[in-house]
Amino acid sequence: MAMQIVNIENLRETDPGLAIEIRVIRRWVTRLVPDETCYIFADKYADGIHAVAAPSYKSAYDNPLALQGCYRILCFSCDDPPTYLKTIDRPISLRFGSTATVTPLEDSLIYPKLYFDFTEYENLVESTPAADVFTDFIGLIDHVVDAKTQDNAPYIRLFLKDGRNSITATLWKEIIVSNERFSRTALDATPRPCTIAVTAVKVSKHKGWFQLTSTPATYTYINPVCDQSTRLIEAYVSHLQLNNTFLVYIHQSSLILNRNQLGTRRPMLSRNILSSSTSIEKKSLSSLLELDHQQLAVL
Structure with missing residues (x-):
């Protein structure tokens, strides 16, 4: 059977003959299933999808897929998105293991380097214990506060403005100590006004006001090249x-x-x-x- 390259938007069911060509946008490990590596992929049509590398893939291959790397992936399955971790509003997610064939591709500008699924302030929905719906949000930086938890762990609180609305985004230690995910030096050096995008954040309410909190899947982007930032x-x-x-x-x-x-x-x-x-x-x-x-x- 000839290999057929399919775009993310048209993925519906498992087919051994299908392959996708993507760029790795984000990568993280969940607390609930530490043996799995999660990804956000984007194809040349700027569609994104949540993907999971099963423990068998980790055992068969030494290195995870590289951030910003471009790949052709063959022999994957299409599953329902995990209820405990919904990072993209798409009815399916990808899963691949040791049987997958992963071929590095030459880096190309046809694959977007960023992917966001932003929610505006008016459309924010509070996360529930039954289903964590994570949100991408972008706002103007108003100011930044450094703080520590009762256990003396550092964290950062971003005070953001989205038009007339104000909201805080708390970034926990696991995010602020990772250069891949957040750079305080770059943020302090960026002239104002500037925007920051925070991805896969949990939404909660305190005294009637929305708040955002980082998760293991959170990445931040200063002045991302996108229409919302402009x-x-x-x-x-x-x-x-x-x-x-x-x-x-x-x-x-x-x-x-x-x-x-x-x-x-x-x-x-x-x-x-x-x-x-x-x-x-x-x-x-x-x-x-x-x-x-x-x-x-x-x-």
Whole structure:
């Protein structure tokens, strides 16, 4: 039987003649089944799937599949996603063991280097003990706090903003000590505004607010190249520019008003005008422009 390369989207059932060509996006070991290695694969169509290397594969091959490595995999099975670990919203997952044929491929740009399945804040769903549904989330970095548990284990809390929403993401020690998963040095060196994507996080609620917590499957990505990251930064910059525009016109208007009131005395900034959010909110940007031009014309 001739080997047939199939894309992830069309995987439905086990067929010994099927093969997939993928890039390894992420890799981790679960606490519940430490003998298995889990992966996130992505094919050239940018579709992703959860895959599991059975203990027999680990026994037959010395090395796990390399992160960012490209491979052709033959002789795998398609199973239901594990109920205890759902990292991708797809009805099937892959499983392969010692009978699998894994062939390294030359690295190619046709295979994406990133894969995310983001959930927006409004669509977050709390994880339950019966089924852990892990979530990918992206937000703007507001600030970072270093902390320690009662057992003196270090962890990091990221304070993120997703538009008007704020949320915290806690990264436990197993994540922050792994250079593959998180780099505090890179995060501190990145100019703001910047985004960070956190993958496979558990969602919980505290006093009505959503919180995110890392899992063994969590990876972080600073300013990932994706549409969601671009939109968040553009929205932040646009909002900042609008605020700066208001401050400039408020500042100019206050100087004009003070100059009219004080005559030849040195203009001073009116604290009342800058601090009065009520009066400012009632004036649109166009009205401030009009006021400014009228006052300047008189002068």
